[in-house]
Amino acid sequence: MRTLMCAAVLAVASVQQAYAWGPEGHSIIAEIAQREVKPETRSAIDRILHHGTLAAVASWADDAKFTPPWQYTYDWHFVDIPLSHDTYAPLDCKPKHDATKPDACLISALTQLKTELACATDERTRRNLLRLVVHLIGDSAQPLHTVDDLTGGNDLMVTAAFCGLTGGPSCTPPANPPTIKFHVVWDSTLITETVFDWGAYVDRLYDPQQGWLNSDQARGPDPGSDTLIGWINDTHAQAEIVWTKLLPANHVLDQDYYNKVLPILDRQLGLGGLRLARFLDAVFAPGACRAPGNGGVP
Numbered sequence: 430m431r432t433l434m435c436a437a438v439l440a441v442a443s444v445q446q447a448y449a450w451g452p453e454g455h456s457i458i459a460e461i462a463q464r465e466v467k468p469e470t471r472s473a474i475d476r477i478l479h480h481g482t483l484a485a486v487a488s489w490a491d492d493a494k495f496t497p498p499w500q501y502t503y504d505w506h507f508v509d510i511p512l513s514h515d516t517y518a519p520l521d522c523k524p525k526h527d528a529t530k531p532d533a534c535l536i537s538a539l540t541q542l543k544t545e546l547a548c549a550t551d552e553r554t555r556r557n558l559l560r561l562v563v564h565l566i567g568d569s570a571q572p573l574h575t576v577d578d579l580t581g582g583n584d585l586m587v588t589a590a591f592c593g594l595t596g597g598p599s600c601t602p603p604a605n606p607p608t609i610k611f612h613v614v615w616d617s618t619l620i621t622e623t624v625f626d627w628g629a630y631v632d633r634l635y636d637p638q639q640g641w642l643n644s645d646q647a648r649g650p651d652p653g654s655d656t657l658i659g660w661i662n663d664t665h666a667q668a669e670i671v672w673t674k675l676l677p678a679n680h681v682l683d684q685d686y687y688n689k690v691l692p693i694l695d696r697q698l699g700l701g702g703l704r705l706a707r708f709l710d711a712v713f714a715p716g717a718c719r720a721p722g723n724g725g726v727p
Contacts, residue, residue, distance in 0.1 A: 451617030459483035461702020490564035505538035509577035570701030572668035593622025
């Protein structure tokens with residue numbers, strides 16, 4: 430029965446539109462941010478969302494990018510850095526790497542949104558800007574959303590032959606593992622094969638003994654520094670690991686691959702939440718709209 434359930438979950442993932450994280454990943458990051466922001470930031474969020482939660486709005490931008498008038502935000506969800514390059518270059522923010530086109534990527538979008546959200550006064554505008562920021566900071570932590578190659582892994586098919594943690598120690602990987610997009614594996618499958626609900630993943634990250642959010646790395650300086658480009662470069666470095674260093678040559682993702690990338694998955698979800706909290710704290714800081722550099726927002 431477990432084998433059939435595992436295969437069914439993975440098969441469903443194969444027909445999903447490839448988003449940046451699935452709803453689970455975005456909800457995890459948003460919930461962490463809501464717990465980590467300063468009290469005054471939480472109050473500002475409460476006013477904008479009318480006592481709603483960041484997790485409840487975290488995936489709005491994935492629907493919006495296909496819906497008028499928001500189609501122009503489609504390119505905001507990623508930045509196309511070649512896997513052969515270690516760091517971001519300005520050309521990576523140009524659609525199709527065409528230097529004649531205006532910037533349109535995660536970095537340019539978040540740079541613009543940080544000022545707009547800090548300075549907006551209209552209630553509806555503030556809500557939409559907040560929803561975009563919550564989602565796009567989450568996107569910036571998804572490794573394959575910093576990769577140009579094969580459309581961020583959407584054009585790379587892999588065999589998902591792992592079972593994760595949801596079945597316990599006796600879990601048996603699917604007998605006939607499905608072939609799905611590598612991007613989808615990182616959007617959703619790794620998360621849904623680790624826990625049955627995203628709230629349990631948040632609890633896992635906050636576990637007092639082993640949770641990543643209680644690790645020295647989480648509570649130390651950000652490995653990507655305090656800039657958006659630094660965050661993107663750090664995320665891209667993880668993409669190089671999970672793709673070029675750990676992906677088997679036969680593209681079969683077995684339990685060994687899952688075990689090796691699970692700490693990276695924990696790290697990226699945790700960092701996404703912490704970075705979102707810091708971003709929002711800076712945006713909603715007193716005087717942020719008037720401050721040079723927009724209140725020190727990364």
